Amino acid sequence: MRLLPLSVVAALGCFSGREPAGPADQRCGVPLTDDVPGSTLSAIVGFAFQPAELRVPVGQRITWVNCEDNGAPHTSTADAGEWNSALLQPGDGFTRNFPEPGTFTYFCEVHPFMTGRVVVE
Numbered sequence: 001m002r003l004l005p006l007s008v009v010a011a012l013g014c015f016s017g018r019e020p021a022g023p024a025d026q027r028c029g030v031p032l033t034d035d036v037p038g039s040t041l042s043a044i045v046g047f048a049f050q051p052a053e054l055r056v057p058v059g060q061r062i063t064w065v066n067c068e069d070n071g072a073p074h075t076s077t078a079d080a081g082e083w084n085s086a087l088l089q090p091g092d093g094f095t096r097n098f099p100e101p102g103t104f105t106y107f108c109e110v111h112p113f114m115t116g117r118v119v120v121e
């Protein structure tokens, strides 16, 4: 198996994870151009996931959007490895579907003090 340079992996991850983001969500400090149809929005702003806990029904999609106006990159990375957004620059988004019930905790790889929880029920 061939390993790609980290920059290529990051770029691919960013591209595949990018989703149109929602209009001017009040929590976002960056302009968002499009909607996030069918997704629950988790704003990453002020070095925190907002809200820190999301409760969604089985089958719901969640889109994390880096809403920082301070240039800080972030990730949404599951503690148990179910997902990893790769590096999200301000304005970037990452969407994951949650087809199974459960409680999922996650953090930001850049700032491990940033944590959040998804409860799928």
Ligand SMILES: [Cu+2]
Pocket (backbone or CB within 6 Å): 047, 073, 074, 075, 108, 109, 110, 111, 114
């Ligand atoms: Cu972060």
